[in-house]
Amino acid sequence: MSGQDQCAMTRRWISGAVSALFAIALSVQCAAAEVLFKNDRFELSGLGSRSSRSCTVSLAPTVAFNADLAPTLRLVTRGLDRVDLVVGEARLHAEIQLVQNNVRRPVSTRENIPVAELKNSELWKSIGSQKVFFLTARLTEDRGHASGRYERVNVEDIAEKLEQFCPFDAESLMADVSGRERFERFLSISQSDLTYVRWALQSAVAGSSSKPDSRASLSEADRDNLRKYTARNGLPVSRFLTAATARKLKEEGLALEPKPEAKAPEVPEEPRRVDFALINSVDEPIQIAFYDGDTRARVDPEESKIYRIDKGATGNYGVTCTPGQLICYGASVKSDPIGASWGTGRAGKDSCTNCCRRCGGAPVRQTFDLASSYTPTPTITWNIENATSRTLSVAFYSQTRHWGWPNWDKNWTMNKGNNSHTLNCIKNEKICYGAWVLGQAKGPHWGAGMYAKEACKGCCTSCDGGTYTARLVD
Structure with missing residues (x-):
């Protein structure tokens, strides 16, 4: 009935x-x-x-x-x-x-x-x-x-x-649910996805907001939560996942992940710079570059280039920089590397007064005349690469006077790789390098050899403030 x-x-x-x-x-x-x-x-x-x-x-x-x-x-x-x-x-x-x-x-x-x-x-x-x-x-x-x-x-x-x-x-009420177990295993739900499924169940049924630890299968507590979840959501009540419930729970679990705080779009900062107005009041062109006052590294222009200010002209430069950076000018007459100089000089290495400005600071206006110039200490720099298979000795000898660096009867040890030496010298004097195998004065030599007794090509130059290179091989 x-x-x-x-x-x-x-x-x-x-x-x-x-x-x-x-x-x-x-x-x-x-x-x-x-x-x-x-x-x-x-x-x-x-x-x-x-x-x-x-x-x-x-x-x-x-x-x-x-x-x-x-x-x-x-x-x-x-x-x-x-x-x-x-x-x-x-x-x-x-x-x-x-x-x-x-x-x-x-x-x-x-x-x-x-x-x-x-x-x-x-x-x-x-x-x-x-x-x-x-x-x-x-x-x-x-x-x-x-x-x-x-x-x-x-x-x-x-x-x-x-x-x-x-x-x-x-x-x-069912006698056998093994088919449901097998189907759940057939879904091959990854451990990370199962974590989101369990998180959604714990949140919806138990009110827990904490993300659960990762595990490979549902616990009995998880299955009881799944049974209650399906009942509350109008789904067939089950302790086992189906494709539909797994997908729905994963989406709900993903939604529980904390959302990163929305950041206001970054407004690009206006490039900062220091402005220089530099006036040439000498009778020949001046070359100029700008350097980092702390590291002495070239800032502007790039190393292969140089700015030029002709006689009577004004050079206006806006040098881009970073907040707090110290920008310095370095200038010299173009005709003489160790002639009249201003600021940090031709290579940006010299000390100066009022030639630098912090990034974003007030503009710099400077007149270059002989009265405000200085003559840098004459130097020459040799960068010599030891590309041989041996440790060498090296020294530098003046061809104008009886003088050597580090001294006439002294030398420096040259390890493999680059070896740099800056020598204080007399303007325009001729200087040659000589190298030999460490401890073997009468053995193989490079350049002018010990005491510059050997003839050589490309191993001598004048004291003109320049930088020169050589590469020594077996």
């Missing part, structure tokens, strides 16, 4: 025996129930929306005696994991018995019991056995007996329909 038929039968029975108020309440309850599924073995009906409805499974007897009054068998869900097992109607039936295999057992309604208790009951075991059983009852008011025959009731079918339509843990 279906739930709707049961309502009709009960209304007929109580029509003369109960108050009008109770009859109206019963009519409203029956009218609100929606039939969700029905076949010749059972009917599933429900009250409310998918995520919160209470569902009733009404088993249908295949044959009934005194059919309108035969005791019914109903399973009513209460939330996620509790049920009522309703046997007959207290007002209609007395002494209800279960008969199976010629054995009689008294049965009665059991309310709000956990699924585990339901599965241990004799009545549920009889239902799950798929063997024929009977429910018989003596009718109240001495109206005789009524009974119903039940057969081939498939609990798995009932569980599947409950899962489809109701927020109830129907999996707990």
